[in-house]
Amino acid sequence: xxxxxxxxxxxxxxxxxxxxxxxxxxxxxxxxxxxxxxxxxxxxxxxxxxxxxxxxxxxxxxxxxxxxxxxxxxxxxxxxxxxxxxxxxxxxxxxxxxxxxxxxxxxxxxxxxxxxxxxxxxxxxxxxxxxxxxxxxxxxxxxxxxxxxxxxxxxxxxxxxxxxxxxxxxxxxxxxxxxxxxxxxxxxxxxxxxxxxxxxxxxxxxxxxxxxxxxxxxxxxxxxxxxxxxxxxxxxxxxxxxxxxxxxxxxxxxxxxxxxxxxxxxxxxxxxxxxxxxxxxxxxxxxxxxxxxxxxxxxxxxxxxxxxxxxxxxxxxxxxxxxxxxxxxxxxxxxxxxxxxxxxxxxxxxxxxxxxxxxxxxxxxxxxxxxxxxxxxxxxxxxxxxxxxxxxxxxxxxxxxxxxxx
Amino acid sequence: xxxxxxxxxxxxxxxxxxxxxxxxxxxxxxxxxxxxxxxxxxxxxxxxxxxxxxxxxxxxxxxxxxxxxxxxxxxxxxxxxxxxxxxxxxxxxxxxxxxxxxxxxxxxxxxxxxxxxxxxxxxxxxxxxxxxxxxxxxxxxxxxxxxxxxxxxxxxxxxxxxxxxxxxxxxxxxxxxxxxxxxxxxxxxxxxxxxxxxxxxxxxxxxxxxxxxxxxxxxxxxxxxxxxxxxxxxxxxxxxxxxxxxxxxxxxxxxxxxxxxxxxxxxxxxxxxxxxxxxxxxxxxxxxxxxxxxxxxxxxxxxxxxxxxxxxxxxxxxxxxxxxxxxxxxxxxxxxxxxxxxxxxxxxxxxxxxxxxxxxxxxxxxxxxxxxxxxxxxxxxxxxxxxxxxxxxxxxxxxxxxx
Numbered sequence: 001x002x003x004x005x006x007x008x009x010x011x012x013x014x015x016x017x018x019x020x021x022x023x024x025x026x027x028x029x030x031x032x033x034x035x036x037x038x039x040x041x042x043x044x045x046x047x048x049x050x051x052x053x054x055x056x057x058x059x060x061x062x063x064x065x066x067x068x069x070x071x072x073x074x075x076x077x078x079x080x081x082x083x084x085x086x087x088x089x090x091x092x093x094x095x096x097x098x099x100x101x102x103x104x105x106x107x108x109x110x111x112x113x114x115x116x117x118x119x120x121x122x123x124x125x126x127x128x129x130x131x132x133x134x135x136x137x138x139x140x141x142x143x144x145x146x147x148x149x150x151x152x153x154x155x156x157x158x159x160x161x162x163x164x165x166x167x168x169x170x171x172x173x174x175x176x177x178x179x180x181x182x183x184x185x186x187x188x189x190x191x192x193x194x195x196x197x198x199x200x201x202x203x204x205x206x207x208x209x210x211x212x213x214x215x216x217x218x219x220x221x222x223x224x225x226x227x228x229x230x231x232x233x234x235x236x237x238x239x240x241x242x243x244x245x246x247x248x249x250x251x252x253x254x255x256x257x258x259x260x261x262x263x264x265x266x267x268x269x270x271x272x273x274x275x276x277x278x279x280x281x282x283x284x285x286x287x288x289x290x291x292x293x294x295x296x297x298x299x300x301x302x303x304x305x306x307x308x309x310x311x312x313x314x315x316x317x318x319x320x321x322x323x324x325x326x327x328x329x330x331x332x333x334x335x336x337x338x339x340x341x342x343x344x345x346x347x348x349x350x351x352x353x354x355x356x357x358x359x360x361x362x363x364x365x366x367x368x369x370x371x372x373x374x375x376x377x378x379x380x381x382x383x384x385x386x387x388x389x390x391x392x393x394x395x396x397x398x399x400x401x402x403x404x405x406x
Numbered sequence: 407x408x409x410x411x412x413x414x415x416x417x418x419x420x421x422x423x424x425x426x427x428x429x430x431x432x433x434x435x436x437x438x439x440x441x442x443x444x445x446x447x448x449x450x451x452x453x454x455x456x457x458x459x460x461x462x463x464x465x466x467x468x469x470x471x472x473x474x475x476x477x478x479x480x481x482x483x484x485x486x487x488x489x490x491x492x493x494x495x496x497x498x499x500x501x502x503x504x505x506x507x508x509x510x511x512x513x514x515x516x517x518x519x520x521x522x523x524x525x526x527x528x529x530x531x532x533x534x535x536x537x538x539x540x541x542x543x544x545x546x547x548x549x550x551x552x553x554x555x556x557x558x559x560x561x562x563x564x565x566x567x568x569x570x571x572x573x574x575x576x577x578x579x580x581x582x583x584x585x586x587x588x589x590x591x592x593x594x595x596x597x598x599x600x601x602x603x604x605x606x607x608x609x610x611x612x613x614x615x616x617x618x619x620x621x622x623x624x625x626x627x628x629x630x631x632x633x634x635x636x637x638x639x640x641x642x643x644x645x646x647x648x649x650x651x652x653x654x655x656x657x658x659x660x661x662x663x664x665x666x667x668x669x670x671x672x673x674x675x676x677x678x679x680x681x682x683x684x685x686x687x688x689x690x691x692x693x694x695x696x697x698x699x700x701x702x703x704x705x706x707x708x709x710x711x712x713x714x715x716x717x718x719x720x721x722x723x724x725x726x727x728x729x730x731x732x733x734x735x736x737x738x739x740x741x742x743x744x745x746x747x748x749x750x751x752x753x754x755x756x757x758x759x760x761x762x763x764x765x766x767x768x769x770x771x772x773x774x775x776x777x778x779x780x781x782x783x784x785x786x787x788x789x790x791x792x793x794x795x796x797x798x799x800x801x802x803x804x805x806x807x808x809x
Contacts, residue, residue: 005596030592050640051624051632063623114767133765136742141719146637146645147726150658153734155647158573159562170647170656171728173637174573175561176620178581183763185584190764192591193411193436197769199598200409205768213745213763216734218580219573220760224471226731227746227758233731235654245571246550247559254569256554322548324555326569328631329621332557340540343612344626356626358619361582361612362589363537365518366604367596 004031005367009195011097012037013072014079014088016044018145018180019129019211020101021068023187027097028071029360029369035091035385036069036376040076040406043378044069053352059378060351064177066375067357070347074376075385076406084405085110089120090390096198097191101129104139114206124204125194129187133210143211148179152215157222161245162237171235182218183211244293247326248301253309254326257316259300260293262286267319272303349374382406410437410769415594418492418499419443419476422450424579425533425547425610426505427472429586433501434475435762435772441499441787442473442778443492445482446809449780465751470777471759474749478778479787482809487802489514494792497525500597501590505533507546518605527603529593533586537609547610552578556614561621563634581617582610643691644670647728648703650711656728657711659702659718664688669721674705744771751776784808 009032013024021036021044028034038044046065053061078084092098098117100107107113107128114126128134131143149155155171163169173179190207198204216223225231233240246256259268262285269278277283277299282292289296304312309325316323325331333356338344345359352374360369386392386406400406415438419430427442427450434440444450452469481488493516496502502521504511511517511532518530532538535547550571553559558578559569572578589606597603615622620640624632637658639645645660661667664687671680679685679701684694691698706714711727718725729737735758740746747761762772788794788808802808 003596003600005592007596008599009595026588048641051620051627053627055628063627064620067619067623132739133743136739138719138739141726142722142724143726144639144642144660144662144724146639146647146660147658147724150647150656150728151726151734153729153731154573155658155728156730159570160573160575161571166654167649169564170637170649172562172564172570172573173647173658174577175558175634176618178617181617182581182584185581185588186763189432189584189587189591190762190766192588192595194766195595196411196591196598197409197766203768205766207764207766209764210743210745213740213743213760216740216745217760217763218577219731219734220471220580221468221575222731223735223746223760224467224757226735228465228467228470228754243575247554247569247571254554256551256559258548258551322546322551324551326554326559327557328560329557329618329625330631332555332615332618333622333625335555337536337540337542337611338615341537341609341612343609343615355623357623358612358616361585361610361616362606362608364589364593364604364606366602367593 003367005364006030006032009033009097010095011035011099012091012095013099015099015101015129017046017101018064018068018177019183019187020099021046022181022184023099023127023129023191024072025068025070026185026188027191029371031367034072035381036072036074037077037079037088037091038074038378040078040379040404043076047378058351063357066349066352066355069375070371071373072376073381073385074379075382076379078405079112080110081405083400083403085112087386087390087405088112091385092117092124093121094389095121095124096195097125097127099127099129099187099191104128104130104134118204122204123198123202125191125198125207126204127187127191127194127207127209129183129209129211131211133213134208145177145179146173148183148211148215149173152212153219153222154215156235157219157233159245161243162235162239164237166235179211179215183209183214186214186217238294244297248304250304250307250309250312255304255309255312255323256326257304257312258322260286260289264321265289267321271315271319275299345371347371347374350377379406408770410773412437415439415501416499417441418496418502420502420504420506420511421533422505423452424472424549424576425582426503427452428580428583429531429533429590430503431473431475432584432587432762433590435774437773438501440476441495441783442476442478443481444478444780445480446780447482447484453780465754467757470749470751470757473777474759475773475775476778477783477786478781479784480781480809482806483514485805485807487805487807489516491788491792491807492516493524495787496521496528498791499525499528500594501529501531503531503590508544509538522603527597527601529590529597529603529606531586531590531606531608533582533608533610535610537612538607549576549578552610552614556611557618557621558614561618561634564636565634565638567634578610578614582608582613585613638695641688641692643688643695644698644702646699646702648699648706650706650714651708652710655711657706657714658726658728660724661691662724666723667691670718670723673717673721673723677701677705747771747774749774749776752779
């Protein structure tokens with residue numbers, strides 16, 4: 001195994017579902033030694049989420065879990081009992097970083113919050129991910145992708161061009177589990193910054209990450225515009241200047257097309273065969289086009305509807321007009337571009353077989369991203385970790401298992 | 407501890423607009439010395455266009471919230487002398503970052519292979535729409551196009567299925583930028599242990615694809631494509647956004663267990679309809695979600711959205727108001743946590759801007775200096791760092807090299 005970017009960084013990930021596991025995955029995929037701690041028998045909640053092969057639920061075959069837990073070792077541990085908490089502390093003493101996303105109050109009840117754990121290991125970087133962070137009046141509120149998108153302000157501005165019927169179409173959450181993913185990403189950055197401080201001072205610290213803030217951070221433009229100009233947001237289509245959608249219907253699909261600026265406009269008009277309407281004074285320069293873009297879009301779509309996606313792509317490519325198809329997951333997976341970039345990863349898994357999932361979005365020239373091992377089976381590395389690292393005997397494991405600790 | 411985590415790290419910053427500027431801004435706030443390089447010929451686009459909502463805006467809100475924590479200098483890179491100065495600055499830097507719409511750094515003789523010769527352990531970050539290799543390596547990135555191509559628009563839809571442009575200007579830019587920050591920190595960690603630098607090639611398209619694992623794996627496992635869920639969920643019901651009283655006010659509610667369902671029913675006053683066998687289990691509720699949503703909205707319709715959320719949270723149900731932009735800026739919880747930072751801008755005054763979404767217990771909050779005025783730190787860069795004399799600087803200004 002060649003040296004990777006984060007080789008040598010030792011991480012305990014006591015977390016489940018999306019945010020904590022994505023943080024752990026980002027670290028593990030670049031070579032950190034990540035031990036994932038799961039509840040005995042049930043395991044991480046993502047094991048029950050899917051998608052599953054043939055749609056049949058199986059705790060070792062959930063797509064979400066298999067994606068989020070690559071390159072980790074997996075152990076089971078009932079942290080809620082006293083002897084389980086002791087085992088966790090044993091793991092923590094050997095680690096640089098603990099990533100956890102348990103509810104703040106639960107952690108305090110178990111006396112496993114930062115105030116307690118810093119006494120176990122003063123050099124520990126402890127990253128706590130919670131829906132609303134560890135402090136403040138809402139810190140004990142529960143959340144999920146839906147409510148994190150809504151409470152951060154992003155849902156209210158989604159879709160970005162507004163809706164035609166504000167009663168029938170509510171503010172909209174972002175797709176899948178992007179709230180958790182973006183929170184986990186921010187947590188990984190915060191964690192790395194604390195690791196640098198740990199390198200220089202030998203001291204650990206607490207990284208307190210709020211999922212709500214991680215998403216509000218993505219709405220930074222809208223928040224800043226309000227702060228500077230006092231302008232809020234109304235959802236009715238057309239009420240926000242410059243936010244019109246550039247999605248156009250073709251005869252066999254849709255494209256996203258930007259032909260608004262002078263050069264691309266002229267070039268696009270030429271492709272349309274120089275129709276008379278395009279020479280109307282409403283569309284002659286960029287300022288008047290801006291004013292009348294909704295009308296232009298209707299006419300453009302009349303044209304694109306008569307052409308295939310392929311025809312529009314070929315024409316825009318030749319004319320250097322920015323344009324791409326509006327892809328489904330199928331089209332994305334089958335895209336030539338991602339194949340040429342060698343983006344998707346394929347990994348053999350004992351239970352789920354060969355699984356294909358997204359690879360890394362960045363290529364590091366000297367320490368390439370790779371999947372060294374698939375997501376762990378539940379408790380797969382109990383013996384390796386508990387005996388190999390903490391010095392328990394096999395008899396100890398039998399005893400701990402019988403007592404429901406592991 | 408007084409020092410910030412990236413204290414002592416210098417960044418030669420050629421990035422601009424959303425996807426680049428946000429990266430180096432976070433590096434700056436974490437303590438790196440970031441020197442943003444622009445020119446009077448080509449200032450960052452967000453200084454002039456995409457400034458804010460209205461043309462009357464006294465300054466660019468967008469530039470302000472993408473460039474705090476940085477220093478700024480100007481170099482007219484069309485001039486070979488400027489490129490030499492840039493190279494000298496890079497020699498004194500740890501990281502060089504760019505997100506041009508094509509191989510501009512190579513054309514300037516500042517590609518990775520050249521830079522490695524003069525600064526062997528340099529970490530070079532290159533952000534682009536489709537990657538610095540492959541068929542689209544020279545295509546500029548537009549957030550909307552990336553989101554369409556990567557499948558986000560198709561997944562961002564009401565149940566009617568019409569693909570929609572993603573929320574917020576620059577959603578994919580910012581998601582890509584934050585992945586870029588992580589990659590850079592990982593490369594820095596590697597350098598700190600081995601002395602080795604490297605080149606980072608980040609693709610916005612791939613960032614967005616890596617945020618859609620479920621749709622992608624549904625297809626790779628089963629050959630099928632999930633229908634868009636709107637505000638719904640694969641497993642949970644109710645799971646939606648419900649109209650409240652007031653002007654376009656809504657509350658989001660999600661129920662993940664039977665226990666939470668009972669708590670929701672209790673909060674609603676245990677209505678008759680909720681006892682129907684069609685709502686008795688999670689599976690039944692999922693099957694009958696539309697009818698369920700209608701009933702719940704009847705209950706929320708005449709209430710205050712924040713009140714509903716508070717009541718439900720107290721009962722143990724996942725709920726939150728669908729906050730408007732102004733509600734987020736004025737949110738008491740976020741204020742308590744100090745999420746927004748007040749940054750003084752010359753000539754404008756204090757602006758309240760989104761800060762880092764995490765807090766460190768043991769270091770100061772971060773270097774939140776205002777976004778640089780064009781060329782504001784020329785003196786520091788050219789006199790102090792590059793040791794140019796006053797005469798040389800005057801001549802270079804005259805020749806429009808420092809320009």
